[in-house]
Amino acid sequence: MPELPEMENYRKLLSDKLLDSPITKVTIEREKSINVTPEVFEKELVNHRIVYIERRAKHLIFHLSTGRRLVLHLMLGGVLYVGTEGERPKRSTQIEIELGETTLCFIGLRLGYLHLLSAKETDELMSDLGPEPLDYRFTEEKFKERLKGRRGTIKTTLVNQHVIAGIGNCYSDEIAFAASLRPDTKIQDLLQNEDSSSRLYHAVQSVLREATAGGGYMEMPLYEGDELTGKYDEQCRVYDREGETCTRCNEGIINKVEITGKKAFFCPVCQH
Structure with a gap:
């Protein structure tokens, strides 16, 4: 299961590749990986942008230009891939988010999830987590x-x-x-x-x-x-x-x- 270093690595690399590019298409292959209907999920994402990517514990939090959040937990077996259609690995994806010619693929989300939440709901989800071990305040x-x-x-x-x-x-x-x-x-x-x-x-x-x-x-x-x-x-x-x-x-x-x-x-x- 991805831990803090893996998710922090993803955060840094994805921030260089995805921020402020318009989301042009969303594909949901596994509805259990999301918490709303595919129609609502697509409506909330398409024509909007990812403006910031945050990591909290083993989660990635994609801040959308609408103020909503996409909260990702890869759980066991989950990985990410970003690239063009011709570069994608030969593995089934559960969710795809297209930003022009670039596609962010969510792979292996059999136990993991990508949930669309408000800022308040995200804070509530994270409220029981312990402190970040690399925070300068964690002496x-x-x-x-x-x-x-x-x-x-x-x-x-x-x-x-x-x-x-x-x-x-x-x-x-x-x-x-x-x-x-x-x-x-x-x-x-x-x-x-x-x-x-x-x-x-x-x-x-x-x-x-x-x-x-x-x-x-x-x-x-x-x-x-x-x-x-x-x-x-x-x-x-x-x-x-x-x-x-x-x-x-x-x-x-x-x-x-x-x-x-x-x-x-x-x-x-x-x-x-």
């Missing part, structure tokens, strides 16, 4: 405050969108690795060690910033000639690396375990 002190009184593990806490927004399975494991902590470490134990909790905070910052700059781990390019999207996959140290030798200690073999129903990867030698 180490505030990070530790978010963790106080919580039960569970590093893994389950980091992926909890009500605690911190935007982190999922991949980056929770990479963050734990960067902090040299096992993902099944109990939060209450972590907070008893000032150094460990500090390392975890700085690992959140460094991993998410590096992953965003590296284009995230999504496999499919966003557009023809896109050499950034997905490049961070090569830099993942533990996620999906089961059975491989740890690149840091060169001794441990990456383990895969389940933590409260979620898969987690870690090095048993250098994560404690």
Whole structure:
């Protein structure tokens, strides 16, 4: 599932390609992916423009010139592609938004959605989300405050969108690795060690910033000639690396375990 770095990468690249171009056509192949009728959806988009693209947690929010919003959550398996008719990948699309010769394709929206909402409805949808981990106001002190009184593990806490927004399975494991902590470490134990909790905070910052700059781990390019999207996959140290030798200690073999129903990867030698 796309996480903060993937969606931030999409936000930046799409902002360079789509803003202020008139929407000329909308095609809905899967009505369950939207929250209004295709007729209403088309009427609200065609002849209007996308004026701003915002990211909140794992969502993209397309601000329309009408004041309405398109809220996207790709969920598991969802990807985006933007290009001309001749460039489109050979995959079925659920929604297409045409802006002249350029088409924004929403692919794999079997669980994901693109909802047309008002500004108020969008704010209400996002109201339960935790703070953005890369916001300059999210200091180490505030990070530790978010963790106080919580039960569970590093893994389950980091992926909890009500605690911190935007982190999922991949980056929770990479963050734990960067902090040299096992993902099944109990939060209450972590907070008893000032150094460990500090390392975890700085690992959140460094991993998410590096992953965003590296284009995230999504496999499919966003557009023809896109050499950034997905490049961070090569830099993942533990996620999906089961059975491989740890690149840091060169001794441990990456383990895969389940933590409260979620898969987690870690090095048993250098994560404690």
